[in-house]
Amino acid sequence: MTGVLTDSALxxxxxxxxPAFSFLVLAIIAPFRRLGRPAAWFxxxxxxxxxxAAVIAWIHGAEQVARVVWPWLPSGGVTIADVGVLLDAQxxxxxxxxxxxxxxxxxxxxxxLHDEPAPALGRYYAYQSLFAFSMIGLxxxxxxxxxxxxxxxxxxxxxLLIGYWYQRPSAxxxxxKAFWITKAGDVGLLIGIVMLWRLTGTFDLQQLRxxxxxxxxxxxxxxxxxxxxxxxxxxxxxQFPFHVWLPDAMEGPTPVxxxxxxxxxxxxxxxxxxxxxxxxxxxxxxxxxxxxxxxFTALLAAVLACVQDDIKRVLAYSTVSQLGYxxxxxxxxxxxxxxxxxxxxxxxxxLLFLGAGAVIHAVGxxxxxxxxxxxxKMPQTALLFVVGTLSLAGIPLFGGFLSKEEILGAVWMxxxxxxxxxxxxxxxLTAFYMFRVVFLAFFxxxxxxxxxxxxxxxxxxxxxxxxxxxxxxxVAHAHLHNEAVVEGAHVHEAPHAHEPPxxxxxxxxxxxxxxxxxxxxxxxxxxxxxxxxxxGEHAAAGAEQALPPGWLTPAAVGAGLAGxxxxxxxxxxxxxxxxxxxxxxxxIRFAAIRKFWIDDLxxxxxxxxxxxxxxxxxxxxxxIVDGVLNLLSDWTVQAGDELRGIQTGxxxxxxxxVATGVLVLVLLMRLVF
Amino acid sequence: xxxxxxxxxSATVFSIGLFGVMTRRNTIGxxxxxxxxxxxxxxxxxxxxxxxxxxxxxIFTVFTxxxxxxxxxxxxxxxxxxxxxxxxxxxxxxxxxxx
Numbered sequence: 001m002t003g004v005l006t007d008s009a010l011x012x013x014x015x016x017x018x019p020a021f022s023f024l025v026l027a028i029i030a031p032f033r034r035l036g037r038p039a040a041w042f043x044x045x046x047x048x049x050x051x052x053a054a055v056i057a058w059i060h061g062a063e064q065v066a067r068v069v070w071p072w073l074p075s076g077g078v079t080i081a082d083v084g085v086l087l088d089a090q091x092x093x094x095x096x097x098x099x100x101x102x103x104x105x106x107x108x109x110x111x112x113l114h115d116e117p118a119p120a121l122g123r124y125y126a127y128q129s130l131f132a133f134s135m136i137g138l139x140x141x142x143x144x145x146x147x148x149x150x151x152x153x154x155x156x157x158x159x160l161l162i163g164y165w166y167q168r169p170s171a172x173x174x175x176x177k178a179f180w181i182t183k184a185g186d187v188g189l190l191i192g193i194v195m196l197w198r199l200t201g202t203f204d205l206q207q208l209r210x211x212x213x214x215x216x217x218x219x220x221x222x223x224x225x226x227x228x229x230x231x232x233x234x235x236x237x238x239q240f241p242f243h244v245w246l247p248d249a250m251e252g253p254t255p256v257x258x259x260x261x262x263x264x265x266x267x268x269x270x271x272x273x274x275x276x277x278x279x280x281x282x283x284x285x286x287x288x289x290x291x292x293x294x295x296f297t298a299l300l301a302a303v304l305a306c307v308q309d310d311i312k313r314v315l316a317y318s319t320v321s322q323l324g325y326x327x328x329x330x331x332x333x334x335x336x337x338x339x340x341x342x343x344x345x346x347x348x349x350x351l352l353f354l355g356a357g358a359v360i361h362a363v364g365x366x367x368x369x370x371x372x373x374x375x376x377k378m379p380q381t382a383l384l385f386v387v388g389t390l391s392l393a394g395i396p397l398f399g400g401f402l403s404k405e406e407i408l409g410a411v412w413m414x415x416x417x418x419x420x421x422x423x424x425x426x427x428x429l430t431a432f433y434m435f436r437v438v439f440l441a442f443f444x445x446x447x448x449x450x451x452x453x454x455x456x457x458x459x460x461x462x463x464x465x466x467x468x469x470x471x472x473x474x475v476a477h478a479h480l481h482n483e484a485v486v487e488g489a490h491v492h493e494a495p496h497a498h499e500p501p502x503x504x505x506x507x508x509x510x511x512x513x514x515x516x517x518x519x520x521x522x523x524x525x526x527x528x529x530x531x532x533x534x535x536g537e538h539a540a541a542g543a544e545q546a547l548p549p550g551w552l553t554p555a556a557v558g559a560g561l562a563g564x565x566x567x568x569x570x571x572x573x574x575x576x577x578x579x580x581x582x583x584x585x586x587x588i589r590f591a592a593i594r595k596f597w598i599d600d601l602x603x604x605x606x607x608x609x610x611x612x613x614x615x616x617x618x619x620x621x622x623x624i625v626d627g628v629l630n631l632l633s634d635w636t637v638q639a640g641d642e643l644r645g646i647q648t649g650x651x652x653x654x655x656x657x658v659a660t661g662v663l664v665l666v667l668l669m670r671l672v673f
Numbered sequence: 674x675x676x677x678x679x680x681x682x683s684a685t686v687f688s689i690g691l692f693g694v695m696t697r698r699n700t701i702g703x704x705x706x707x708x709x710x711x712x713x714x715x716x717x718x719x720x721x722x723x724x725x726x727x728x729x730x731x732i733f734t735v736f737t738x739x740x741x742x743x744x745x746x747x748x749x750x751x752x753x754x755x756x757x758x759x760x761x762x763x764x765x766x767x768x769x770x771x772x
Contacts (some may be wrong), residue, residue: 644772647772650767651772652703659695
């Protein structure tokens with residue numbers, strides 16, 4: 001072991017190992033896991049303890065960097081890579097976020113998944129513990145190799161949890177899709193890490209940072225490395241064109257979506273770039289790519305979110321969009337702003353997802369047209385959901401305000417007017433589509449079920465209702481039944497909707513209060529307070545830069561308010577008819593409903609290129625490789641058939657053979673030698 | 674007397690034995706042929722033993738004779754069994770190993 005085992009390092013280790021302990025207990029002691037609820041409580045307790053340890057580590061370790069490592073890959077007396085924890089300003093905050101959301105989600109799941117069979121529940125909590133361990137290991141990892149290992153582990157957990165209801169073909173497909181698409185990026189990441197090692201001879205983040213800041217890394221050829229690392233981040237953080245897996249990942253239980261596909265795992269890509277921003281600073285051309293792809297992803301996902309009728313899919317596209325925001329900030333060279341948004345987004349997006357889970361739990365459906373007027377039946381949930389939404393819209397006093405301002409300021413000051421304009425538009429769209437959800441779900445009246453006949457490409461079979469009078473109730477019933485199987489929740493018609501149980505409400509309150517606390521603190525404290533969350537050195541670096549222009553904050557807030565206003569006019573007062581609004585954006589809407597054909601493009605690539613290539617390879621294998629072998633074996637059999645005639649079975653013929661052979665040998669001896 | 678006449682005798686006896694083995698249809702005849710070939714070998718051994726004044730050839734011959742006797746006894750037993758099972762001892766009828 002190297003490094004001093006300080007208080008903070010000890011607690012960070014504790015936070016890392018508690019979920020691992022919980023996972024091992026649940027994985028190995030199968031009878032305990034199959035008990036279900038005791039296993040769930042055990043895992044939740046471990047997560048809570050991990051959170052407490054993480055907070056202590058953060059409080060103790062905010063000032064100094066703590067690093068405790070053990071040799072991992074010894075090779076000829078030299079250790080190639082270590083394994084352990086590196087606790088600095090960024091990783092300690094990330095540790096707190098991960099353990100907090102992880103604990104709240106596990107607690108929430110106690111209520112949300114109460115109808116699950118006991119063995120399945122135990123399995124769920126085993127996966128949750130493994131995920132918490134992997135994600136904490138990723139956040140705390142002192143070198144790129146351990147980071148990559150944990151990176152793959154969280155990918156595995158994501159796969160397992162998306163496919164939690166593996167009996168449903170769509171969930172199994174979504175799990176495989178998520179796994180393969182993120183894997184495509186992971187290959188890039190691995191190549192990048194190994195190439196970087198070839199170049200510098202180390203995996204260690206601190207050493208690499210020292211080399212990068214002292215210009216000891218040759219810049220020639222570094223662009224390929226940083227781009228390869230960015231590939232990994234693209235896959236994990238769902239950047240265009242790898243964003244297609246994230247909406248499908250909503251097939252998992254809603255708490256899983258909150259934890260993995262909104263608050264923590266999908267931000268791993270952003271976190272990776274934040275951890276290596278000194279490396280990316282050496283390659284401005286790659287940073288420009290990061291910024292443009294980020295802005296484009298943000299816009300694309302925001303447009304897609306506007307036409308979704310599935311509440312979870314709206315949130316999923318919103319996550320993709322916000323990840324684009326973070327990436328753009330990193331591309332603009334201000335990773336701290338992206339990291340700040342990562343943290344606030346982690347809080348309020350978890351809140352939104354868990355709130356959506358409460359709604360789905362109550363209504364028994366994901367479909368927005370089936371909801372409406374829920375604010376009267378579940379006022380607390382509505383209130384908390386609105387808090388999350390305002391946060392996401394970047395309204396002052398709420399959590400997302402400062403981080404969004406910081407990003408917009410960073411992008412403007414980074415000399416990227418193009419992405420800046422895109423992000424302003426996205427800010428408007430974000431407010432619009434989120435308040436569309438709020439007004440459709442919590443206010444107004446439930447729309448007639450005919451509205452369900454929307455196109456749900458990629459979300460199972462399209463439900464088309466031709467004659468509302470006769471078939472609508474039946475379809476609605478079938479739909480309800482389906483969703484009940486989907487979410488394992490109570491089957492309730494909307495009129496019977498009620499507040500969720502305390503196990504589900506409590507996490508919502510905690511997240512909402514934290515979002516508000518962060519929002520109020522940062523709104524009044526301004527940019528300087530960001531250092532409290534992302535570490536002093538970054539705040540200091542930010543202070544040196546010129547301040548963004550004064551019109552920026554009003555403009556950004558104005559864009560958000562305009563979006564809210566448009567949603568209010570369209571979906572609440574219905575001054576603007578939703579259909580005429582849709583007609584105004586006809587072609588875009590048409591394209592967006594079909595997801596801009598990106599999924600189709602992937603299908604086509606898969607169908608034509610990959611399968612075509614596979615067919616050619618299969619043909620070669622079947623007829624050329626196998627053909628040669630078959631021909632040889634046929635010849636052998638035939639030759640054997642021809643030659644069997646000389647085996648007469650009569651003893652004396654063999655004696656003739658032996659005698660003739662001896663004679664030949666003797667003659668040969670005489671004549672040749 | 675030199676070595677050569679002994680070797681000639683031995684070769685002649687061996688050839689007669691081999692001819693018998695190859696041409697006799699009766700299994701007992703084949704066994705007799707094998708005996709002749711064995712004895713040709715014995716003559717060879719003894720002759721060389723005298724010629725090189727090494728006793729080992731003689732001792733070998735004694736062993737060979739013993740073994741030949743055993744082999745003849747076994748061979749005859751097999752032939753008798755064969756006759757019981759197949760009702761024939763003609764070699765060209767025993768072609769179970771035909772391919």
